[in-house]
Amino acid sequence: MDGSIAPSGGGCHGGRERMVDAARAAGKSETLERLMHDYPRGPHDQPQSMCPAFGSLRVGLRMRRVATILSGSACCVYGLTFTSHFYGAKRTVGYVPFNSETLVKGQLFEDIRNAVYETAKPENYDAVVVINLCVPTASGVPLDLLPKQIEGVRIIGIDVPGFGVPTHAEAKDVLAGAMLKYARTEAEAGPVARPRSLQDLPTVSLIGELFPGDPPGIGALLAPMGMAVAPQLPAREWRDLYAALDCTVAAAVHPFYTATVREFRAAGRPVVGSGPVGVDGTAAWLEAVGAAAGIATDKIEAAKNKALPAIRAALDAHPIDARITVSGYEGSELLVARALMEAGADVPYVGTACPRTEWSDADRIWLEERGTFVQFRASLDQDVAAMLDVRPDLAIGTTPLVQKGKEHGIPALYFTNMVSARPLFGAAGAGALAGIVAAQIKGAPRFARMVSFFDQVGAGSATGYGWQGKPVEPKGSRERMRKQREAKAKALEAVGT
Numbered sequence: 001m002d003g004s005i006a007p008s009g010g011g012c013h014g015g016r017e018r019m020v021d022a023a024r025a026a027g028k029s030e031t032l033e034r035l036m037h038d039y040p041r042g043p044h045d046q047p048q049s050m051c052p053a054f055g056s057l058r059v060g061l062r063m064r065r066v067a068t069i070l071s072g073s074a075c076c077v078y079g080l081t082f083t084s085h086f087y088g089a090k091r092t093v094g095y096v097p098f099n100s101e102t103l104v105k106g107q108l109f110e111d112i113r114n115a116v117y118e119t120a121k122p123e124n125y126d127a128v129v130v131i132n133l134c135v136p137t138a139s140g141v142p143l144d145l146l147p148k149q150i151e152g153v154r155i156i157g158i159d160v161p162g163f164g165v166p167t168h169a170e171a172k173d174v175l176a177g178a179m180l181k182y183a184r185t186e187a188e189a190g191p192v193a194r195p196r197s198l199q200d201l202p203t204v205s206l207i208g209e210l211f212p213g214d215p216p217g218i219g220a221l222l223a224p225m226g227m228a229v230a231p232q233l234p235a236r237e238w239r240d241l242y243a244a245l246d247c248t249v250a251a252a253v254h255p256f257y258t259a260t261v262r263e264f265r266a267a268g269r270p271v272v273g274s275g276p277v278g279v280d281g282t283a284a285w286l287e288a289v290g291a292a293a294g295i296a297t298d299k300i301e302a303a304k305n306k307a308l309p310a311i312r313a314a315l316d317a318h319p320i321d322a323r324i325t326v327s328g329y330e331g332s333e334l335l336v337a338r339a340l341m342e343a344g345a346d347v348p349y350v351g352t353a354c355p356r357t358e359w360s361d362a363d364r365i366w367l368e369e370r371g372t373f374v375q376f377r378a379s380l381d382q383d384v385a386a387m388l389d390v391r392p393d394l395a396i397g398t399t400p401l402v403q404k405g406k407e408h409g410i411p412a413l414y415f416t417n418m419v420s421a422r423p424l425f426g427a428a429g430a431g432a433l434a435g436i437v438a439a440q441i442k443g444a445p446r447f448a449r450m451v452s453f454f455d456q457v458g459a460g461s462a463t464g465y466g467w468q469g470k471p472v473e474p475k476g477s478r479e480r481m482r483k484q485r486e487a488k489a490k491a492l493e494a495v496g497t
């Protein structure tokens with residue numbers, strides 16, 4: 001991070017308030033107010049997930065004919081491009097570098113503008129997205145002054161600072177919402193390009209990144225009501241945005257898309273929460289969608305009568321007899337917990353890094369009525385404490401939680417791999433989780449053997465390679481280090497006085 005403009009020690013490793021102050025002083029107050037409103041913090045400050053901007057970057061990179069350009073410190077951009085390609089982006093990530101001088105003199109904005117003009121060729125792109133990371137946001141680089149379009153190519157500039165957007169999940173909404181707003185304004189102004197997959201039936205727009213098999217499965221659930229699914233959001237192509245906006249009902253399946261929902265509401269579309277998960281969830285969701293779309297009761301009942309017995313049968317055929325804790329930062333944690341519980345699992349704790357919203361209320365209430373403790377904006381500490389307290393047969397969670405679980409001999413599974421690699425909804429979702437849960441739990445004795453075999457070797461401060469025996473802490477080393485730290489802190493204080 002360039003220390004001369006942005007406060008030193010800022011970004012994702014501390015100094016959030018100073019970064020916020022700097023951004024306000026640089027004219028970004030309105031942006032910050034909007035981010036704080038859409039993505040409220042607390043009860044703790046900052047969930048521990050990857051750089052939030054990854055969410056926006058991913059949404060841009062997954063769209064056809066859309067170029068994505070990052071403006072930020074080289075180290076942040078390195079991490080973000082690495083992660084993108086790790087997840088198979090296979091697309092170029094644009095980058096406008098800067099130094100202290102170009103940042104101070106406003107040249108960075110000019111460089112971004114030039115990059116946008118160079119990139120925005122209508123034969124290549126429908127839209128160019130520019131993402132301000134922490135330092136350019138804190139320094140007030142005014143992306144809103146970029147042209148709105150160049151030769152018909154839409155230009156979308158967004159601020160996605162780690163000190164304003166708590167999770168990468170919510171950062172997906174920042175870009176999805178900005179694109180939907182642009183598309184809505186276009187549709188309101190006059191005729192727009194015809195979407196490829198325009199349906200004659202009333203449609204439901206699904207909000208959230210889902211397993212590829214889930215939208216067709218949900219389409220089958222809706223068919224008896226005479227409804228179909230619209231292209232889902234985040235979209236894969238610009239004109240899909242028009243088809244999504246043209247829906248009869250928007251479904252906030254992932255409940256943290258606040259900006260996206262705002263656009264659907266501005267377009268006059270009703271929005272329903274939760275999702276068709278398990279028997280109870282599917283029944284309630286079909287009723288909510290049918291009511292919002294004005295579908296006759298007999299058709300809603302027909303849809304339920306067709307779907308629910310198949311889901312019940314799938315659940316009965318794949319029972320889960322295990323105690324499981326669920327935590328993650330994808331936003332679908334409550335839905336996954338419901339699916340597990342309907343299959344018979346005991347889920348005493350669900351932690352999600354995402355905030356509580358009205359669209360997850362039905363799931364929260366369903367879980368709490370069955371004795372599950374639901375923690376929104378959960379920190380890693382809370383997730384780990386819950387796991388160690390409950391000692392589940394299986395802990396589903398983030399990478400550090402999984403690591404902690406294995407250290408304690410608790411079988412653990414990475415949430416993202418679990419949800420992104422299998423269906424969650426309808427009958428397909430009902431049977432999908434049981435197999436992987438059973439396979440993981442079967443490994444429990446192996447974990448216990450591993451813990452006793454290593455017996456604290458390589459744990460904590462003794463972690464590392466090359467030991468011949470159990471590492472012994474040098475006598476007095478902790479005390480010496482403590483004194484050194486205190487002396488250093490005192491010396492720093494003295495500089496400030």
Ligand code: SF4
Pocket residue numbers: 010011012013051052053072073076079133134135161162163
């Ligand atoms: S852009 Fe991301 S990685 Fe860089 S300082 Fe901000 S939160 Fe951290």
